[in-house]
Amino acid sequence: MGAQLREYKQKISSAQTTKKITKAMELIAASRIQKAMARVRASSPFSRAVTRAVSAVATHTSIDHPLTREPEKVTRSAILVMTSDRGLAGAFNSQVIKETLELAELLRSEGKDVTFYLFGRKAVGYFQFRRMIAADEWVGEADVPTFDTAVQIADALVQAYETDEAEGGVDEIHVVYNRFVSMMVQEPESVRLLPLEVVDADEAAGPVVAETFPLYEFEPEATEVLDALLPVYIQSRIFNALLQSAAAKQAATQKAMKSASDNADKLITDYTRLRNNARQAEITQQIAEIVGGADALAS
Template sequence: MGAELRAIRARIRSVTSTAKITRAQELIASSRIPKARQRLESARPYAAEITRVASILISHGTHMDHALLNRRPDTSRVAVLLMSSDRGFCGGFNNNALRQGDALAGLLREQGKEPVFYLSGRKAVDFYRFRHRKTEREWTGLSGHPTYDVAAEIGQTLVEAFDMPTRDGGVGEVHVVFTEFVSMLTQQTRVRRILPLEVEEREIGDDAEGSGSVPPPPYEFEPTPGDVLDRLLRQYVRGRIWSMLLETSAAEHAARRQAMTSATDNAHELIGHLTRRANSARQDEITNELNEIVSGADALSRSNAEE
């Protein structure tokens, strides 16, 4: 067997082994997507309801006295929470988030602000460590299956940084870079500012038919609207972080499935191309062997004739 044919067959075995791995990763990601989407859909009603309640409280005029709703001109430090995955094999998923984080940092610096980074996901942590970039806090091991406890910890950390005095390293804004699950084939990297809070208010007084407005219903708050707002807004931040983690997790699984499907298809296409090359090389070898046999037979016939 010729050296070229041996090399081609070795390449075929290697690509076949790779195709098995990518196919397995594709199946694993496919099996995890339904659960990730279910968790995301289950969390959306809670996020919508807490936004509605916060909007009601804000409409009662209590927001002007709450720190989480007020800008802090006394500091130029801005916290950026960057959400990535813990594992690879998901195409441009992490690169898109990292590029968006760098773009956001550049924009903040142009505005005279100093970005400080909080990282979620091993890929972002490795990226920043390799480039010797300073980070404030890091969370890993949660991208595939995030938990509310970690979301609450992240939210509490960011709220404390926002509440912290400037001399102690407090921040004046908090932005989050995450990936939104749009569909199985589409994932969009987003940037949202969560502190100071901009609650998505709606027309509370709109009637069911949308034909006009009616006065908002009266509410009674215990112990006081300010106390209720304080607890609610902190819960609101944790809920937003939780929702973004779930979005990023579902988007990660979808991106991995899409990338592994493409990789498997490319591997099978390459195997077909290499197989055709191997067949061609083998045919050339057979042709050469036949030519050598015919040439040997002719030489033997001429030798016998001369004798």
């Protein structure tokens, strides 16, 4: 009986230590998510401005640009997968990988070869474990992504898109990442980045009041303007996706750590009840032995 009491005490102590760790991680994630959301909001004005500029050029001209031209036949697709560098975030990484595999299966069913570009150690580790080859990978900045990283990713993707198919180029590029919806909801989302599909506004900025665009005159030529704007547009889209993924990761971590703290509380309550029952049983047994011994002496 004494060994059982010691076991319950050890389990209670272990659960209390776990609760301290998970509670601290929950508070850290809660503080970081505010900074992550502030970065998303700060990037919105620039993203909206670039989007409107690209929309104006694409809408008010009829030029044929390589980044906006639909290929006659798509034979090879690229997928940029955005995960985190660390775990302890519930289903944050697994749902992105699941969405990626489903998208890859859909593309292969359409007769397309799939090439992967990976961002985050979790994606790199998964693909290495499955022995799946990736064209390029970036790690180490998933928590606080920088614009320089977005530029590197955008340059690699645009270079692959502009390369001929015979030399290993791709015909279209997709991005899969977790979009921050709320503190409790983070949804995996896949968007086609190239050929370019110009959106009306940055997704993170929410609804935008409809505006009437004026007539435009381009100086220099519209082709040169589009050549300068499209790389910046792609970089801003990728950077926004990185920021969305970082904010969603912190929210997922906070939710997972809160759930872990609640489970630790439940374990402590259950083990305390079992320890009290075992202690009461031991006391009852000792009393029974004393009474039995006294009866035996009396008789």
